[in-house]
Amino acid sequence: MRTRATQADRSARSRTALLESAARGLSRHGYGHLKLEQVAREAGYTRGALYHQFKDKLDLTLAVCAWFRETYWHEVARHVEQEPEPVAALLTLARGHAVFCRRDVARVPIALRLEFSGQDHPVGREVERNYETLLTRCAGLIDAGRAAGTIPPGRPTRARAVGSISRHLGARDSPPPRGPARQAFDALEGTVIALAGQAPDDELFAARAVAGVLGLAPPS
Template sequence: MGDETRERLTQADRRLRTRTALLESAARGLSRYGYGNLVLEQVAKDAGYTRGALYHQFKDKQDLTLAVTEWVYETWDQEVGQFVEQEQDPVAALLTLARGHAVFCRRDIARVAIALRLEFSGQDHPVGRSVEEGYATLITLCERLVKAGRKAATIPSGPPARTVALAFVGALEGTVIALAGQVRHDELLAARTAAGVLGLDPLTVTRH
C-alpha cells in the first residue's frame, strides 16, 4: 500500500471519527433539549470540534438530525436488533428485545426517537417522517413475532397482533423512561412488562 493510499485511508478514518463524534453529541442534545432547542455550535463544542467542522459534514440542523436518527437506528440494530433476529423462539425474541432496549436506553443517545416523535407529532416534517418510519419498522417486527408466537401456541390469542405490538412498544418505552437510572431493575422489569402485554406470566421472567 503506497503512501498516497494510506493518506486517503487516514483522512477517511478521521472524517468518520469526526462524523461519529458529532452524531453522538447531537443525539445527546436532541434527547435532552429537542430539535427546536438544539444549538449546532454547542453540538460541535461538546464533540470537541468547531462549528466549521460540523458544517463540513452536515449542511444544516435538519440534515444533521436526519443523520442522527439513521445512526441511532443503526446502532440499535447492532446492539439489540441482531440478537432479536438470532432467537428462534418468538417469545424469547420479544423478551430479548425488551431487555436489550432497556439496556440500550441507559445511554443518553437512546431517547432521540421518543423526544422527536413527541416534538413532531401531527406535523408533516422530514424529521418527523423519519422517526415515524423507524417506529413503524419496530412495530412491524413486533407484530411479526406476536403472530409467529401465536402460530406456535407460545403466545395466547387475544387482541389483534398489531394492537398487541403497539401496546408492547408503548409499555416498553414507558417503562424504560420511568426507570431511567435504575440499572439494577430496568432490564428485568422491562422484560416483565413485555411478558404481561403478551399475555404471559410476568413472574416467570427472571434475571439472567
Template sequence: MRTSHADRSARTRTALLESAARGLSRYGYGNLVLDQVAKDAGYTRGALYHQFKDKQDLVLAVWEWVIDTWRAEVEEFVGQESEPVAALLTLARGHALFCRRDVARMAIALRVEFSGQDHPVGDVVERSYALLTDTCRLLIEAGRDNGSIPPGPPVDVLASAYIGALEGTVIALAGRAPHDELLAARVAAGVLGLTHDPRTEAPQ
C-alpha cells in the same frame, strides 16, 4: 502510526452524531443548539458544518446512525431467536441496554414534536416506528399461533402497547442499570400476558 484524514473525519462525524443524539434525547429538535452539540463533542461549530449542512441534515444523519446501530446491537440478536416470545424478550432487554447511551428519549421526543406535521425528520421517524411495530406484530402473531402468547387484544393493538410500555420503562429507568434491563423484560412479558417466564427473573 498516523491516522488518515478519512479516519479522523469518521471519528469527528461519529462524535458529533453521538453528541446530537444525546442532545435530541434531552431537548428535542426545536431546542437543539448546534454550537452546544459541537462543544459537547469536543469540536468547533466549523467542524460540525464541515460534516452537515444544517440542523435537519444533522438530525437525519443521527437518526440513520441510531437505527443502524440499533439493528446491529438489538435486531440482529432478535433475529437469532427461534421462538417469538424469546425474540420479544430479547428485544426488550436489548433496547434497554442500547438506551444506556443516554438516547432513551430521542425517538419519542422527535415523534411527539413532529406529530401531525409534514416534515422530513417526522416522516423518517414514523417510518421507523411502522417497521418496528410490524416486526412486533408478526412476532406476536407467531406466538399466538404456537400458543406461547395467550389470546387477548388485537395483535396490532398489543404491538403498539408493547412498544409504548417498553419505551416508557427505559425512559423512566434511564441510568438505573441493571434494573432497566430486567424490568424492561418484565414489562414486556406483562403486556404480552405471560404469567411467568424464567427469562424475566433476576440472576441468582
C-alpha cells in the same frame, strides 16, 4: 494510502461523535431547542467541523435518525433476529433496548414524534418510518408466538397496532386504538425512559413490562 486511511478514520470518528452528541441533545431538548454549537462542543469539535459533515440542523437530525436505526440494528435487532423462538426474541428486544438506551438517547424517538405530531416534516416522516419498522417486527413476533401457542391469544396485532400514527392525527374525538404490538413497545419505551442507566434493573423491568402486556410469566 496510509494518510488517506487515517483521514477517513478521523472523519468517521468525528461524524460518530457528532451524531451521538446530537442524539443526546435531541433526547434532552428536542429539535427546536437543539443548538449546533453545543452539539459540536460536547462532541469535542468546533462548529466548523460540524458544518464540514452536515449542511444544517435538518441534515444533522436526519442523519441522527439513520444512525439510530443502523446502530440499533447492530446492537439490538440483529440479536433479536437470531432468536428462533418468538417469546425469547421479544424479551431479547426488551433487554437489548434497555441496554441501548443507557447512552442517554432513550428519548430521541418519542421526543421527535411528539414534537412533529401532526406536521408533514422530513424528520417526523423519518421517525415514523423507524417506529413503524419496530412495530411491524413486534407484531410479527406476537403473531408467531400466538400461532405456536407460547403467547396467549388476544386482540389483532397488525390491523390496530401497525397503522401509522400520522393517519390518526387530528382525530380529536378518540385516540387511535392500540394493539398489543404498540402497547408492548409503549410499555417498553416508558419503562426504559424511567429507568435509563439504572443497570441491571432497566433490563429486568423492560422485559417484565413487555411480558406483562402480552400475558406472559414475568422473567427473572
